[in-house]
Amino acid sequence: MxxxxxxxxxxxxxxxxxxxxxxxxxxxxxxxxxxxxxxxxxxxxxxxxxxxxxxxxxxxxxxxxxxxxxxxxxxxxxxxxxxxxxxxxxxxxxxxxxxxxxxxxxxxxxxxxxxxxxxxxxxxxxxxxxxxxxxxxxLGHPVGRLFGRGCDAELGDARCAVALDHPDYRATADVVGGDGIARLLLQGLGAFDDDWFAGGLLVPASGALADRPLRIDLDRRAGDLREIVLWRRAPLALAPGLLVTLTAGCDKRFATCRTKFANTVNFRGFPHMPGNDFAFAYARSDGGNTGGVLF
CATH class of the missing domain: 2.40.10 (Thrombin, subunit H)
Structure with missing residues (x-):
């Protein structure tokens, strides 16, 4: 009371x-x-x-x-x-x-x-x-872990342990074009493969959005430049000349953890868990009953 x-x-x-x-x-x-x-x-x-x-x-x-x-x-x-x-x-x-x-x-x-x-x-x-x-x-938010094939750690956190300050996973670039809200053209990322930063973060170094991470949806080459499409529109425009930092993206799959980050020892998912097809299937002489492709 x-x-x-x-x-x-x-x-x-x-x-x-x-x-x-x-x-x-x-x-x-x-x-x-x-x-x-x-x-x-x-x-x-x-x-x-x-x-x-x-x-x-x-x-x-x-x-x-x-x-x-x-x-x-x-x-x-x-x-x-x-x-x-x-x-x-x-x-x-x-x-x-x-x-x-x-x-x-x-x-x-x-x-x-x-x-x-x-x-x-x-x-x-x-x-x-x-x-x-x-x-x-x-109290309405889910608490605890869920069993799933995908990793439930955040890339670079204590459970994942990937060092995001490594030059393979972090890079800086200059904004040189795009609409500044949903689509950006960057200069300085020519050494990275397409989609290397898809699912990762873009963080402006200065301005009104300084240090605010923006999620990357698409990452592809555009001639000598790099086209970045944001998952959500930026609340304020990112003007040409702005320096941004990008971190590599992770799609939470075991294969990505193995080939892109060499970090399978810290993978926090259950890649060998059988799927719904396996759980509800019955024995058949003409099928492997594997539950689908695992990797």
Missing amino acids: RSLPDDLAARLAAGATTLANCWLLTRADGSRFGFTDHDRDLVVDGVTCRAASGLDRSAAAASGDFAAGDEDLAGVVAGESLSEEDLAAGRWDGARVEVYLTDWTDPASALLLRAGTIGEVVRSDGAFRAELRGPAHA
């Missing part, structure tokens, strides 16, 4: 109240920001909550399942702390949100109503709306 501070409880019991909502947002990079729907700045938990943000919250609804979006946070995109560029670049993705109810005549007596993380963000006409996901939302 939530307990109210005595001074705040007394103000709530009074005939007239002086209440305001405050939001403390902590991004993944550790930056902390405060916003309020009051008409002047308030200080809550040592953070100055800015009034000129236009933020507002929807009514909150609780349910017994793990559905997201039971409360929304909406506002205008303006100012240095909440900019269109930051939203597009994903700097607010997964940010922790603390919602406080406070008395604007005495902001120190603030009550934490709920906490969660920012989920899906929709931007339109200079404004945004973000769903606020509660702590129970994390």
Whole structure:
């Protein structure tokens, strides 16, 4: 049960109240920001909550399942702390949100109503709306390993152990063309085979998207250049002259682990597990009953 501070409880019991909502947002990079729907700045938990943000919250609804979006946070995109560029670049993705109810005549007596993380963000006409996901939302994610033929490790992590700083698996190139959003033309990757970076990551070295990994879908030669098609459109355009870093891609197959990375000792899948055909088949004199091609 939530307990109210005595001074705040007394103000709530009074005939007239002086209440305001405050939001403390902590991004993944550790930056902390405060916003309020009051008409002047308030200080809550040592953070100055800015009034000129236009933020507002929807009514909150609780349910017994793990559905997201039971409360929304909406506002205008303006100012240095909440900019269109930051939203597009994903700097607010997964940010922790603390919602406080406070008395604007005495902001120190603030009550934490709920906490969660920012989920899906929709931007339109200079404004945004973000769903606020509660702590129970994390319980809806699968936990543990699944049995499958493909590897369930991430290329280069502790379980995979491939050294991605090796020059065979990492390269830098310059953006020289393309639309900058979904298709890029790069210079400096002539030594690599087609599709070497397909499924890998492209990371800009500078600009608004600096250090944000973008997944590569297709990788092929285009004359003396390299054509890269991104899995998802970049939120901001990558301009010609930008330096990017690419890491090799892995399709999680045992054959790829063996021939491309020579890393079969760390393969985290089950390549010899029989498929559905084998599991549901019956003995036949004219068939091998192998379950399909394994490699």
